[in-house]
Structures are given as C-alpha cells and as structure tokens.
Amino acid sequence: MQTLTSRPATGLQGTLTVPGDKSISHRGLMLGAISMGQTTLTNFLPADDCLSTLTALQQLGIDINRDDTTVTIQGRGLHGLTASAQPLDMGNAGTATRLMAGLLAGQTFDSTLVGDASLSQRPMARVQQPLATMGAEIDLTDGHLPMHIHGRSLMAADHYPLQVASAQVKSALILAAIQAPTASTIIEKLPTRDHTERLLNAFGGDVQTAADGRTITIQPQPKLQGQAVTVPGDMSSAAFFMTAASIVPGSNIRLTQVGLNPTRTGLLNVLQRMGGDVTVTSAKSVGEPLGTVTVKAASLNPIDLGAEDIPAVIDELPLVALLAATADGVSHITGAEELRFKETDRIATIVTELQKLGVAITEQPDGFTIDGRGDWQLQTPVFDSHGDHRIGMMMAVAALRLTETTTLADEAAINISYPRFFTDLQHLLPTEVRNA
Ligand SMILES: O=C(O)C1=C[C@@H](OP(=O)(O)O)[C@@H](O)[C@H](O)C1
Numbered sequence: 175m176q177t178l179t180s181r182p183a184t185g186l187q188g189t190l191t192v193p194g195d196k197s198i199s200h201r202g203l204m205l206g207a208i209s210m211g212q213t214t215l216t217n218f219l220p221a222d223d224c225l226s227t228l229t230a231l232q233q234l235g236i237d238i239n240r241d242d243t244t245v246t247i248q249g250r251g252l253h254g255l256t257a258s259a260q261p262l263d264m265g266n267a268g269t270a271t272r273l274m275a276g277l278l279a280g281q282t283f284d285s286t287l288v289g290d291a292s293l294s295q296r297p298m299a300r301v302q303q304p305l306a307t308m309g310a311e312i313d314l315t316d317g318h319l320p321m322h323i324h325g326r327s328l329m330a331a332d333h334y335p336l337q338v339a340s341a342q343v344k345s346a347l348i349l350a351a352i353q354a355p356t357a358s359t360i361i362e363k364l365p366t367r368d369h370t371e372r373l374l375n376a377f378g379g380d381v382q383t384a385a386d387g388r389t390i391t392i393q394p395q396p397k398l399q400g401q402a403v404t405v406p407g408d409m410s411s412a413a414f415f416m417t418a419a420s421i422v423p424g425s426n427i428r429l430t431q432v433g434l435n436p437t438r439t440g441l442l443n444v445l446q447r448m449g450g451d452v453t454v455t456s457a458k459s460v461g462e463p464l465g466t467v468t469v470k471a472a473s474l475n476p477i478d479l480g481a482e483d484i485p486a487v488i489d490e491l492p493l494v495a496l497l498a499a500t501a502d503g504v505s506h507i508t509g510a511e512e513l514r515f516k517e518t519d520r521i522a523t524i525v526t527e528l529q530k531l532g533v534a535i536t537e538q539p540d541g542f543t544i545d546g547r548g549d550w551q552l553q554t555p556v557f558d559s560h561g562d563h564r565i566g567m568m569m570a571v572a573a574l575r576l577t578e579t580t581t582l583a584d585e586a587a588i589n590i591s592y593p594r595f596f597t598d599l600q601h602l603l604p605t606e607v608r609n610a
C-alpha cells in the first residue's frame with residue numbers, strides 16, 4: 175500500500191527526462207536477436223515487461239548483456255534462434271507475447287509461451303488466426319495462453335485484412351512475413367504505431383506503407399544487420415506528467431527527449447483540443463522523431479473521441495478519462511472496446527477508480543461518458559491498481575488534485591512499465607511536499 179502525494183502547493187515544476195519507450199525496447203531486443211552482429215540499445219527501458227522479452231530471447235540462445243539502461247545483443251540472424259528447454263515466461267507482457275508468436279511461428283523448432291494470471295486471460299486468437307493463414311501452427315487453450323507454437327515454414331500473407339486495430343497483431347504478422355519465401359501484404363483496419371516497420375527498415379529490412387497509411391508490404395528474408403539504437407523517451411510515460419501538469423494548478427513542466435512518433439502522440443492532440451497549454455519542440459531524430467514537451471496548468475474543455483482517434487491514444491485513455499473528469503461539461507469516448515483486452519478490462523477499472531473520486535462517469539460497451547465538473551467529492555481514499563500499471567499511475571496523478579490523504583493498493587504493478595515512476599514524480603514536486 176503506497177501513500178499518495180496530495181495537492182502540491184505550487185503545482186509540478188521543473189524538467190524531467192522520462193525512461194525509454196516500452197514498445198521500442200521490446201522491438202529493439204527482438205530485432206537485435208535476429209540480426210547479424212552486435213546491436214546496442216541505449217536508454218533501454220529496464221521494466222518488467224521488457225525484461226520478460228530479454229530473458230525469453232536469452233532462453234532462445236541469444237547472448238544479451240544489460241548494464242542498467244544499456245543492452246548489448248549478439249545477434250545470430252533470422253535463423254539463429256534455438257529451442258528453449260523451458261517454456262518462455264512472458265510475465266505480464268501482451269506485446270512480447272504477440273510479437274514472439276509471429277517470430278517463433280516460422281522457426282524450425284517448437285516453443286511454449288506462458289504468462290501471469292492477467293496475461294493468461296488476454297485474447298491470443300487474434301494472432302493465432304491470421305498467422306494460421308500463413309501456415310503457422312499454434313495451439314491455444316480456449317483462445318488463451320499457454321501457447322504452443324509448432325515452428326514450420328510459412329507462406330506469405332496475401333492482402334490479409336487485420337480484424338483489429340492492433341500494432342501487436344500487425345507486428346506479429348510482419349515478423350512472420352520476413353520469414354516467408356515471397357513478399358507479403360497486410361492491410362490495417364486503422365493505422366497503429368509503426369515502430370516495427372521503422373526499426374526493421376533501420377536494421378536493413380524493407381517494409382513499406384502505401385499512401386493510404388494502411389497497406390503494408392513486407393519483403394521476405396532480409397539480411398538484417400545489428401545497429402546502435404537510442405530508444406526515445408516513452409510518450410506513454412510522459413503522458414502521466416503531461417496530465418498531472420495540466421490538472422494541478424500552478425504547474426509548469428518540461429519533458430525532454432520524448433518520442434514524438436505521430437502514431438503515439440494522441441494525448442498531445444487531445445490536450446490541445448481540450449484547451450491545454452502544451453508546447454512541442456522537435457529535436458533532431460534518428461529513425462524515430464523526438465523532442466521536448468512543455469505543459470502548464472490550464473482549464474480544460476470536454477472532448478469527444480471516436481474509433482479513428484483511439485489507436486494513437488490507446489494506452490493514455492485512462493488519462494483522457496481523468497482529464498475529462500476535470501473539464502467543465504460532458505465528454506464521450508467511443509470506439510474504445512480494445513480497452514477491455516488490456517492488463518485489466520480498463521473500461522471497468524477506469525470507471526471503478528474514478529467513481530471513488532466522486533466523478534460522474536458512466537460505463538459504455540465501447541468506452542465511457544464523463545460529466546466533468548472538477549469539484550470531486552472523494553468517496554473512498556483507498557485506490558487500487560487492480561494489478562494494472564496504467565490504472566495505478568493514473569490514480570497517483572488524480573491524487574495530486576486532492577487535499578485528502580489517499581493510498582494505492584497493489585502499487586507494485588507500476589514496475590511493469592515504469593519502475594521509476596514515484597521517483598520521477600517526486601522530482602517534479604516542490605521540495606516541501608517531497609517524500610511526504
Ligand atoms: O505494439 C505495441 O508495442 C503496443 C501496442 C498496443 O496494443 P495493441 O496494438 O494490441 O492495441 C498497446 O496497447 C501496447 O501497450 C503496446
């Protein structure tokens with residue numbers, strides 16, 4: 175149980191560099207493993223999810239060394255992985271599981287993937303079914319982990335239309351497609367984060383997205399070469415402080431080296447549309463754009479988001495709910511049913527936790543409606559992450575608006591994506607409330 179910091183007198187102040195991006199850290203490890211020669215990842219995210227990927231790749235015979243946020247991988251090429259004697263434990267990481275499914279489906283050996291209780295409830299048929307059209311043989315238990323992958327030669331994907339707007343499913347297919355004998359084409363439902371495409375091209379692959387933004391062509395059997403990759407700061411981690419600075423009066427913060435890939439900047443757009451005080455300065459980028467984001471407190475307007483807005487803000491929707499809870503008027507979030515398939519059913523957990531603040535939030539099948547008034551009436555001071563890192567951190571940000579003392583149960587879940595979260599938050603607080 176963690177005691178949360180309540181209303182800091184002068185708001186959040188100062189400059190912070192958030193840790194490396196989780197999505198890019200996973201992908202950097204995997205691509206390093208299947209490239210020839212050495213890959214170095216700088217500013218790698220040493221959080222539980224990425225460490226699950228790192229350990230799994232070691233079990234698959236790859237020599238990987240980590241010194242805090244610097245990782246060195248001795249790649250063995252596209253056909254250099256070897257069978258693991260033990261099941262691969264993917265922990266809590268959906269991204270690691272789905273991407274590994276695509277990567278391992280085309281290998282010459284069998285693999286078994288397991289995970290924790292939350293991951294074992296998450297849908298895996300979404301990768302099994304499209305991979306099966308490429309000839310993959312993957313067994314699930316009722317659509318869930320454990321996953322048994324019978325490695326075999328794959329066929330190309332021929333204009334495969336993705337059924338869900340999911341970068342994880344897209345990336346699984348791309349990692350399978352590079353192992354096929356001929357070129358593959360897949361068609362996204364909506365554009366989603368494109369880190370796999372960018373990184374594969376940086377390692378010597380050839381993945382092209384057509385002008386429609388949805389049709390992706392993958393050339394087979396690339397000769398991938400190890401690279402030096404600097405992982406940009408995680409926009410999804412920066413988002414907690416962007417939200418905190420927006421809703422805590424007096425705040426003025428600067429976040430540096432934040433990844434600004436346009437498929438990830440949905441929260442910046444949301445804040446701008448809500449009347450937030452946000453300034454973005456782009457920096458020189460290598461492969462992935464990055465820059466500095468300055469955020470000051472502002473009074474916010476309500477917002478409506480629909481299906482096409484969702485992918486670029488999918489992991490920030492708990493924060494969108496919190497922002498909407500401070501805006502004067504009714505916000506509608508629709509087309510976000512994917513939230514039900516995350517670490518928790520995030521529609522349910524967002525509603526449960528925000529109702530503890532007295533927020534007028536109503537659950538919908540595909541999102542929620544919030545009548546924000548800003549004058550919350552705390553109903554219960556004990557918040558719960560429900561084992562979901564993003565819900566826990568969202569409630570720690572909410573607590574910054576309150577004058578009452580509150581606590582967070584199951585706060586360890588935060589280690590999944592942001593072990594340094596409370597330290598970084600303290601760094602932005604005026605000295606008199608630090609370590610309160
Ligand atoms: O590809 C990725 O790295 C991720 C994609 C998203 O999932 P979906 O693509 O399944 O929506 C996101 O929620 C997750 O945190 C990371």
Ligand SMILES: C=C(OP(=O)(O)O)C(=O)O
Binds near residue numbers: 223267516
């Ligand atoms: C949904 C998330 O991650 P994953 O799907 O990789 O578990 C997340 O980080 O919010």
